[in-house]
Amino acid sequence: MGNMPKDFLWGGALAAHQFEGGWNQGGKGPSVVDVMTAGAHGVSREITETIEEDKFYPNHEAIDFYSNYKEDIALFGEMGLKCLRTSIGWSRIFPKGDEEEPCEEGLQFYDKVLDELLKHGIEPVITLSHFEMPLHLAREYGGFRNRKVVDFFVKFAEVCFERYKDKVTYWMTFNEINNKMDVSNPLFLWTNSGVVVKEGENAKEVMYQAGHHELIASALAIAKGKEINPNFKMGGMVSHVPIYPYSSNPEDIMLAEEYMRQRFFFPDVHVRGYYPNYVLKEFEREGYNIKFEDGDEEILRNGTIDYLGFSYYMSTTVKSDVEKDNTGDIVNGALPNGVENPYIKASDWGWAIDPTGLRYTLNRLYDRYQIPLFIVENGFGAIDTVEEDGSIHDPERIEYLKSHIEALEKAVMYDGVDLIGYTPWGIIDIVSFTTGEMKKRYGMIYVDRDNEGRGSMKRYKKDSFDWYKKVIQTNGEEL
Numbered sequence: 001m002g003n004m005p006k007d008f009l010w011g012g013a014l015a016a017h018q019f020e021g022g023w024n025q026g027g028k029g030p031s032v033v034d035v036m037t038a039g040a041h042g043v044s045r046e047i048t049e050t051i052e053e054d055k056f057y058p059n060h061e062a063i064d065f066y067s068n069y070k071e072d073i074a075l076f077g078e079m080g081l082k083c084l085r086t087s088i089g090w091s092r093i094f095p096k097g098d099e100e101e102p103c104e105e106g107l108q109f110y111d112k113v114l115d116e117l118l119k120h121g122i123e124p125v126i127t128l129s130h131f132e133m134p135l136h137l138a139r140e141y142g143g144f145r146n147r148k149v150v151d152f153f154v155k156f157a158e159v160c161f162e163r164y165k166d167k168v169t170y171w172m173t174f175n176e177i178n179n180k181m182d183v184s185n186p187l188f189l190w191t192n193s194g195v196v197v198k199e200g201e202n203a204k205e206v207m208y209q210a211g212h213h214e215l216i217a218s219a220l221a222i223a224k225g226k227e228i229n230p231n232f233k234m235g236g237m238v239s240h241v242p243i244y245p246y247s248s249n250p251e252d253i254m255l256a257e258e259y260m261r262q263r264f265f266f267p268d269v270h271v272r273g274y275y276p277n278y279v280l281k282e283f284e285r286e287g288y289n290i291k292f293e294d295g296d297e298e299i300l301r302n303g304t305i306d307y308l309g310f311s312y313y314m315s316t317t318v319k320s321d322v323e324k325d326n327t328g329d330i331v332n333g334a335l336p337n338g339v340e341n342p343y344i345k346a347s348d349w350g351w352a353i354d355p356t357g358l359r360y361t362l363n364r365l366y367d368r369y370q371i372p373l374f375i376v377e378n379g380f381g382a383i384d385t386v387e388e389d390g391s392i393h394d395p396e397r398i399e400y401l402k403s404h405i406e407a408l409e410k411a412v413m414y415d416g417v418d419l420i421g422y423t424p425w426g427i428i429d430i431v432s433f434t435t436g437e438m439k440k441r442y443g444m445i446y447v448d449r450d451n452e453g454r455g456s457m458k459r460y461k462k463d464s465f466d467w468y469k470k471v472i473q474t475n476g477e478e479l
């Protein structure tokens with residue numbers, strides 16, 4: 001089948017709020033996740049009005065990379081990572097979001113982190129906003145439902161581009177900009193956009209308005225970035241979950257296609273620079289009144305992305321007549337027509353493990369967009385056990401990653417997909433986003449910290465550490 005490209009970016013992925021800690025250090029202001037309590041298996045996280053003494057907010061300390069960044073980056077270097085995808089905490093740079101001047105101490109923190117990465121030969125891949133909007137913008141302005149927040153984001157982006165233009169080439173504007181299409185989970189609109197849907201409002205309409213502002217903010221930031229450094233590679237980032245039809249029943253096939261459009265809307269605009277007809281028709285049909293300003297069409301056209309980053313964890317399956325003909329299938333995921341796929345097993349958190357779905361995704365996205373792709377999240381959340389001698393055996397994680405790497409290699413070497421790199425999620429154990437737990441671990445480096453925030457914070461290598469190091473050393477040949 002040939003070889004993987006020699007400059008393929010094998011790496012790891014993280015997000016500031018899930019691993020940095022130091023939530024109120026260095027001048028940082030609170031962000032939308034700083035008011036989210038810990039959840040648990042099957043229990044959702046709560047968004048509190050104020051930060052309450054008797055509640056536990058796992059992101060406040062996370063794994064304290066803020067103090068340990070040198071040691072942690074040294075471990076990433078030892079693993080041989082070619083790149084690290086992480087994000088810049090927006091509220092470290094603009095603590096409230098609407099200040100005139102950025103916070104110098106926040107900027108210096110990322111200078112140090114980026115320099116340390118470069119010292120170890122690790123290319124930084126930076127997400128500007130990974131669920132980290134300053135809380136003040138959400139509470140006082142209503143987040144991205146307010147057009148003013150577009151300007152605040154663009155200013156933040158510009159400050160980062162200017163400051164780090166010689167250290168960073170790969171940028172992404174918003175993490176999983178499309179996950180809020182699922183309006184049934186209020187966490188997505190809150191963390192993505194700083195938006196809370198009020199009583200009597202249509203959640204979908206509110207989501208599209210906030211989403212429009214984010215698409216405008218992303219396009220303006222991209223154009224600004226290109227002006228500052230024409231060598232920048234500007235990307236978007238979406239969550240991709242392929243949705244399969246349950247059977248060859250044409251109704252199932254059409255239904256799966258309609259659900260897929262919900263995934264495709266944001267990347268369609270990011271890549272093409274205009275709204276697809278199926279969404280304009282939906283606005284008309286549902287009577288949504290989405291405000292566009294003069295010049296918005298041009299802004300979108302001038303701010304398209306160079307590459308598409310995406311997360312891939314699982315697939316879903318839908319059945320058109322699930323209600324009439326429920327033969328005992330378990331409804332799975334947030335989709336009303338979701339059913340269990342008899343060919344696919346799931347993780348302990350119910351996430352369907354489907355490596356072929358990754359090859360399918362790569363082909364579908366590449367056929368649709370014809371621009372380079374970047375898998376910026378993929379991984380296996382599981383419970384790990386530390387043995388008496390400090391070793392951690394994680395064969396299931398290795399198996400998950402191995403099968404997904406095999407799938408991506410087929411997509412590259414057999415199908416000819418243009419893929420920039422692969423950054424497995426949570427390369428070091430971090431706080432889980434959806435549940436706020438520590439026990440759902442993705443890392444190849446274990447961190448001694450539990451769900452209640454106890455533990456020494458000591459780092460240990462799991463078996464997957466050496467395994468992945470070999471994968472990188474052999475450019476994906478030895479799996």
Ligand code: BGP
Nearest residue numbers: 015175176381431432433434435
């Ligand atoms: C994605 C997010 C990440 C992340 C990951 C895994 O949706 O971009 O921030 O955490 O999912 O999810 P979880 O941590 O809930 O297992």
